[in-house]
Amino acid sequence: MTTITGKELIALGFTPKKWFAEALEHISENQLSENEMLDYLEQFRAPDPIPLHSEPQEFIINIKAENDSETDNVEKVINTMKVLMKTPTLVSGAIMPDACPTGPEGHIPVGGVVVAKNAIHPGFHSADICCSVMSTDFGKADPKTVLDTAHSITHFGYGGRDRGSQMPMSQELMDAFRENFFLNDERLISIARSHMGTQGDGNHFLFVGISKNTGNTMLVTHHGSRAPGAMLYDKGMKVANRFRMELSPETLKENAWIPYETEEGKQYWEALQRIRDWTKENHESIHNAVLEKLSIEKQDRYWNEHNFVFRDGDLFYHAKGATPLDDKFLPDITGPRLIPLNMAEPVLIVSGTTNGRNLGFAPHGAGRNFSRTQHKKSLAHKTIDEVFAEETQGLDIRFFSNDIDISELPSAYKSAKNVRAQIEEYGLCEVLDEVMPYGCIMAGDVGKNAPWKRKKKFRK
Numbered sequence: 072m073t074t075i076t077g078k079e080l081i082a083l084g085f086t087p088k089k090w091f092a093e094a095l096e097h098i099s100e101n102q103l104s105e106n107e108m109l110d111y112l113e114q115f116r117a118p119d120p121i122p123l124h125s126e127p128q129e130f131i132i133n134i135k136a137e138n139d140s141e142t143d144n145v146e147k148v149i150n151t152m153k154v155l156m157k158t159p160t161l162v163s164g165a166i167m168p169d170a171c172p173t174g175p176e177g178h179i180p181v182g183g184v185v186v187a188k189n190a191i192h193p194g195f196h197s198a199d200i201c202c203s204v205m206s207t208d209f210g211k212a213d214p215k216t217v218l219d220t221a222h223s224i225t226h227f228g229y230g231g232r233d234r235g236s237q238m239p240m241s242q243e244l245m246d247a248f249r250e251n252f253f254l255n256d257e258r259l260i261s262i263a264r265s266h267m268g269t270q271g272d273g274n275h276f277l278f279v280g281i282s283k284n285t286g287n288t289m290l291v292t293h294h295g296s297r298a299p300g301a302m303l304y305d306k307g308m309k310v311a312n313r314f315r316m317e318l319s320p321e322t323l324k325e326n327a328w329i330p331y332e333t334e335e336g337k338q339y340w341e342a343l344q345r346i347r348d349w350t351k352e353n354h355e356s357i358h359n360a361v362l363e364k365l366s367i368e369k370q371d372r373y374w375n376e377h378n379f380v381f382r383d384g385d386l387f388y389h390a391k392g393a394t395p396l397d398d399k400f401l402p403d404i405t406g407p408r409l410i411p412l413n414m415a416e417p418v419l420i421v422s423g424t425t426n427g428r429n430l431g432f433a434p435h436g437a438g439r440n441f442s443r444t445q446h447k448k449s450l451a452h453k454t455i456d457e458v459f460a461e462e463t464q465g466l467d468i469r470f471f472s473n474d475i476d477i478s479e480l481p482s483a484y485k486s487a488k489n490v491r492a493q494i495e496e497y498g499l500c501e502v503l504d505e506v507m508p509y510g511c512i513m514a515g516d517v518g519k520n521a522p523w524k525r526k527k528k529f530r531k
């Protein structure tokens with residue numbers, strides 16, 4: 072019979088884990104011989120770490136610099152992709168004309184699509200899971216009336232709605248949250264309820280415009296899954312990092328994955344679908360409340376996510392700011408897709424499918440060449456009011472907090488004309504219609520004295 076200690080297990084090459092105590096007890100209780108013990112212990116031996124690909128997997132470059140200010144951005148995007156594409160799960164990738172870096176080399180850029188085999192990477196959809204766009208056709212309604220009404224209904228800024236003004240989350244969805252390992256969390260569900268009907272901040276917007284084809288007024292909203300999605304992302308990253316330490320410690324922490332074939336993988340996939348349902352319900356609750364207040368029947372509605380994970384068999388397409396075109400990704404979506412550019416440019420209504428360059432995706436916007444801070448610095452010689460007047464002439468642009476956020480004005484984004492030219496040059500999708508801008512509401516400069524900040528101070 073063999074007696075063995077934890078220290079000896081470590082000397083045999085095992086990493087201290089919960090199973091140590093159970094194994095020591097099993098060996099002693101069953102009085103295993105040395106060979107029996109070694110046979111028994113084999114089941115606990117960790118697999119060899121999965122190495123990074125020695126060379127980056129191929130990725131398609133659908134972007135080029137149109138001027139000096141874009142050169143640095145394009146170089147950074149390509150360099151970060153070269154590091155990212157060494158992640159062991161990845162089999163292919165693409166970058167879109169609106170691509171821009173999100174962090175150090177190796178992090179997925181905005182405008183990046185990467186395909187992983189049997190793996191979900193929470194870092195590739197990031198905290199704003201299912202950031203998406205929805206449009207509703209209001210027929211011949213007056214655009215100012217639609218914008219005024221939407222302004223009286225929507226909610227921008229930190230946090231959720233006050234108890235008195237909450238929009239209901241459906242019982243069906245709440246029940247579905249409770250059935251999922253990641254979402255069955257009363258704090259998360261309570262936040263999901265109070266965040267329903269809210270749009271957050273940053274570049275989330277509520278846009279009203281006129282269809283070039285029909286002359287109809289269209290409402291377009293842009294936001295993601297708000298705090299419930301961010302909470303799922305945090306949980307997903309923790310689980311993925313545990314797998315990373317066991318399976319592939321060489322992989323960057325941001326690029327950790329949850330193997331789909333595990334219980335965690337299946338539950339995380341389901342959780343993503345429920346968060347997608349929540350986000351769709353969030354857009355719908357705002358659009359439906361505007362229709363109801365104006366006693367208008369909708370003529371049409373389109374929506375698509377552009378920050379999500381899509382599945383085709385054992386391949387998981389991670390789109391970090393890219394518009395899914397191919398119907399195989401979106402069995403429940405029948406209409407065309409939406410690509411916003413900036414508040415002074417049309418929202419493009421597009422369609423398309425997989426071709427040799429796009430992996431089934433199109434750009435999701437115009438993207439940024441500069442950080443918000445760099446952009447603000449470049450305009451420092453003008454007053455905020457001057458910049459606002461120059462860039463929004465003829466448009467009805469409003470900030471929910473009443474403070475202009477110049478980092479969201481059209482000059483903060485890449486040239487929409489160049490992005491559209493590259494969509495055509497690389498044959499990424501077809502433009503069916505354009506929603507010409509009438510006006511737009513955004514959160515406003517949240518660093519200033521926004522109403523939700525004043526309220527918090529007052530409550531103290």
Ligand SMILES: Nc1nc2c(ncn2[C@@H]2O[C@H](COP(=O)(O)O)[C@@H](O)[C@H]2O)c(=O)[nH]1
Nearest residue numbers: 202274276392411412413414435436437438
């Ligand atoms: N029509 C508008 N488009 C806008 C506005 N602000 C930003 N944008 C575009 O949206 C995309 C998507 O951004 P992301 O947060 O999902 O990465 C962005 O690239 C811009 O082109 C706006 O006020 N109106």
Ligand SMILES: [Mn+2]
Nearest residue numbers: 202203377378
């Ligand atoms: Mn978005």
